[in-house]
Amino acid sequence: MKITRPTLIIDEVKARKNIAFMAEKAKKSNLLFRPHFKTHQSATVARWFREMGVNHIAVSSLAMAHYFYQHGWDDIHIAFPYNLLEHQKLNELATHIKLTVSIESQQALTHLKSHMKTPIHYMIKTDVGYGRTGIDASNWESILSLADQRNSICQFSGLMAHAGHTYDAHGTDEIEKAHKTSLQKLELLVNRFIDPPFVSYGDTPSCSVSENFNLISEFRCGNFVYYDLTQVAIGSCTVDQIAVAMACPIVAEHYDRNEVVIYGGAVHFSKDFVMSPHKHFGQIVTFNQNGWAVLEGVYLNKISQEHGIIHLPKNVDKNQFSLGHIIGILPVHSCLTSDLMMGQETLSGQPIDKMMRI
Amino acid sequence: MKITRPTLIIDEVKARKNIAFMAEKAKKSNLLFRPHFKTHQSATVARWFREMGVNHIAVSSLAMAHYFYQHGWDDIHIAFPYNLLEHQKLNELATHIKLTVSIESQQALTHLKSHMKTPIHYMIKTDVGYGRTGIDASNWESILSLADQRNSICQFSGLMAHAGHTYDAHGTDEIEKAHKTSLQKLELLVNRFIDPPFVSYGDTPSCSVSENFNLISEFRCGNFVYYDLTQVAIGSCTVDQIAVAMACPIVAEHYDRNEVVIYGGAVHFSKDFVMSPHKHFGQIVTFNQNGWAVLEGVYLNKISQEHGIIHLPKNVDKNQFSLGHIIGILPVHSCLTSDLMMGQETLSGQPIDKMMRI
Numbered sequence: 001m002k003i004t005r006p007t008l009i010i011d012e013v014k015a016r017k018n019i020a021f022m023a024e025k026a027k028k029s030n031l032l033f034r035p036h037f038k039t040h041q042s043a044t045v046a047r048w049f050r051e052m053g054v055n056h057i058a059v060s061s062l063a064m065a066h067y068f069y070q071h072g073w074d075d076i077h078i079a080f081p082y083n084l085l086e087h088q089k090l091n092e093l094a095t096h097i098k099l100t101v102s103i104e105s106q107q108a109l110t111h112l113k114s115h116m117k118t119p120i121h122y123m124i125k126t127d128v129g130y131g132r133t134g135i136d137a138s139n140w141e142s143i144l145s146l147a148d149q150r151n152s153i154c155q156f157s158g159l160m161a162h163a164g165h166t167y168d169a170h171g172t173d174e175i176e177k178a179h180k181t182s183l184q185k186l187e188l189l190v191n192r193f194i195d196p197p198f199v200s201y202g203d204t205p206s207c208s209v210s211e212n213f214n215l216i217s218e219f220r221c222g223n224f225v226y227y228d229l230t231q232v233a234i235g236s237c238t239v240d241q242i243a244v245a246m247a248c249p250i251v252a253e254h255y256d257r258n259e260v261v262i263y264g265g266a267v268h269f270s271k272d273f274v275m276s277p278h279k280h281f282g283q284i285v286t287f288n289q290n291g292w293a294v295l296e297g298v299y300l301n302k303i304s305q306e307h308g309i310i311h312l313p314k315n316v317d318k319n320q321f322s323l324g325h326i327i328g329i330l331p332v333h334s335c336l337t338s339d340l341m342m343g344q345e346t347l348s349g350q351p352i353d354k355m356m357r358i
Numbered sequence: 359m360k361i362t363r364p365t366l367i368i369d370e371v372k373a374r375k376n377i378a379f380m381a382e383k384a385k386k387s388n389l390l391f392r393p394h395f396k397t398h399q400s401a402t403v404a405r406w407f408r409e410m411g412v413n414h415i416a417v418s419s420l421a422m423a424h425y426f427y428q429h430g431w432d433d434i435h436i437a438f439p440y441n442l443l444e445h446q447k448l449n450e451l452a453t454h455i456k457l458t459v460s461i462e463s464q465q466a467l468t469h470l471k472s473h474m475k476t477p478i479h480y481m482i483k484t485d486v487g488y489g490r491t492g493i494d495a496s497n498w499e500s501i502l503s504l505a506d507q508r509n510s511i512c513q514f515s516g517l518m519a520h521a522g523h524t525y526d527a528h529g530t531d532e533i534e535k536a537h538k539t540s541l542q543k544l545e546l547l548v549n550r551f552i553d554p555p556f557v558s559y560g561d562t563p564s565c566s567v568s569e570n571f572n573l574i575s576e577f578r579c580g581n582f583v584y585y586d587l588t589q590v591a592i593g594s595c596t597v598d599q600i601a602v603a604m605a606c607p608i609v610a611e612h613y614d615r616n617e618v619v620i621y622g623g624a625v626h627f628s629k630d631f632v633m634s635p636h637k638h639f640g641q642i643v644t645f646n647q648n649g650w651a652v653l654e655g656v657y658l659n660k661i662s663q664e665h666g667i668i669h670l671p672k673n674v675d676k677n678q679f680s681l682g683h684i685i686g687i688l689p690v691h692s693c694l695t696s697d698l699m700m701g702q703e704t705l706s707g708q709p710i711d712k713m714m715r716i
């Protein structure tokens with residue numbers, strides 16, 4: 001490894017396996033697969049999806065839609081509430097590709113209809129229990145009314161839902177339970193339509209674990225491409241499925257207090273943590289010829305802007321943690337870590353193209 | 359305001375006032391002022407410091423040192439443990455400017471001495487109670503030994519300390535108490551030197567609040583340029599001194615549950631929070647002709663990747679929170695927020711140059 005500073009390492013084999021798993025699951029359930037690209041934000045990783053037959057994608061901002069348009073993607077859903085203030089750029093992008101926006105109020109739809117000059121698609125964001133945003137699924141009158149206002153410019157493409165409350169789950173039973181209540185809410189809503197609407201759905205826990213996607217037309221999950229320790233804690237995946245590890249140099253030894261300091265902090269990892277088995281910011285791995293191996297019981301315990309503090313169990317081989325060595329850290333939240341890191345490469349050192357911040 | 363997406367707004371008048379306050383305090387105490395530029399990472403803001411007579415700076419990475427070298431700064435201290443793996447780039451940069459690195463072990467100094475071909479300065483990082491990194495100040499034998507190993511290439515420039523445990527303080531009395539214990543540790547160490555060493559010191563709470571800088575030669579604080587809600591909670595500043603606010607569009611109204619959704623989440627704010635008066639991720643302000651005004655009792659209560667949820671008190675004027683409006687958010691941790699944001703401008707719309715991620 002020629003790494004000298006914090007660098008996000010992607011295990012291409014694992015990432016491709018994660019993509020194949022979800023693509024096959026979608027196919028088996030007769031669903032369209034529209035992966036969310038907010039996790040990787042990478043034209044390189046996008047190609048791996050393309051090679052698995054993916055042509056439709058979701059993103060979380062207009063800027064991200066523009067980046068992927070520039071890399072040849074021509075069917076993009078901006079899965080974030082329509083931002084009235086960006087209508088000019090939206091019009092511009094819609095002249096080039098099939099663009100879908102998310103609508104969740106009469107005011108937003110009225111604005112869209114009066115400002116769009118180029119055909120655009122809209123999906124109605126419905127809240128199936130997460131409580132973040134979207135029209136409550138029980139408010140079918142509002143939803144039906146918005147669906148009925150399609151015209152030649154603004155075309156209704158269906159409903160979208162994100163069962164984000166699966167993120168509170170501990171284990172597959174609780175994921176299934178949250179997913180089931182979401183489907184029940186969706187069912188009551190869908191039954192109000194004369195023609196069953198297209199339904200886009202996609203939190204990583206539900207899509208990873210459940211086999212029941214009745215009513216659903218499309219998978220829109222994203223995190224699964226890399227997974228992370230949060231998904232392990234929820235029960236969506238195993239540690240072995242995590243496809244990213246941050247490589248960080250050891251910059252100070254404090255063996256007297258069973259700690260070492262890494263070059264790697266909040267500006268690389270963000271500040272999400274998990275509580276399993278206790279509060280920490282990442283699990284430590286060592287890199288080897290095959291990728292990496294988990295070091296049981298070794299965690300990133302504290303982070304400040306650029307410093308990370310690793311706690312070492314007393315029996316650990318300290319040679320792996322000596323000054324100037326590179327250690328790996330499985331991230332707590334791969335979406336935020338990947339968002340932060342411009343320096344990304346595969347295990348074999350191939351650079352990963354990453355969207356620039358604008 | 360022509361803002362259409364999350365944008366970090368800098369009140370230049372307040373930032374310049376914060377810079378002047380700290381520059382004058384350093385002068386009054388007969389200290390060198392070497393502000394830490396990790397907070398703003400901006401050549402534009404750096405010019406404001408220059409206009410206040412600043413010529414010496416600290417940064418937290420070699421990449422940041424390189425950015426400021428490119429913008430005309432020629433006396434830079436990388437206030438982060440010497441990273442053995444970056445010695446080549448360090449050598450290269452040291453041929454252009456006066457560069458200082460931080461050393462905290464025999465192994466690191468030996469490495470530096472055997473790898474540097476260009477004169478470089480080193481300071482010894484000593485731990486005065488924070489417990490993050492550095493040689494414990496009571497371990498004077500190790501520190502004196504490292505100081506004595508100067509040669510014509512590696513020149514000893516003094517001691518450096520960061521009393522980061524002031525960040526646990528609630529109020530000025532607790533800041534003074536943590537600061538005082540740090541000075542006591544420093545005093546015992548400094549007394550071991552035959553010639554009193556130069557001492558670099560600089561957490562924002564101590565530098566903001568205390569008037570006692572006996573033994574200290576240099577201020578190295580950074581956050582004060584913008585301050586933030588964390589510093590308000592600690593007792594370092596008032597809300598009026600905060601010089602940055604994030605401008606975010608409202609993208610969804612949920613008045614029925616006293617909430618609105620903004621375009622602004624963890625990729626803009628990072629995930630630090632404060633617990634005062636309850637857990638939240640930012641305090642809400644409205645922009646006006648003079649800058650912004652705090653809306654009492656209105657907070658950013660939850661954040662996910664791009665969404666932020668603002669809780670509204672029942673009596674608040676909802677017109678300020680309607681779809682398409684721009685609202686401001688005082689950040690919890692301005693260093694992380696500024697690090698994340700490429701889109702930055704002053705209140706009058708002048709762009710702020712910001713270091714790119716590499």
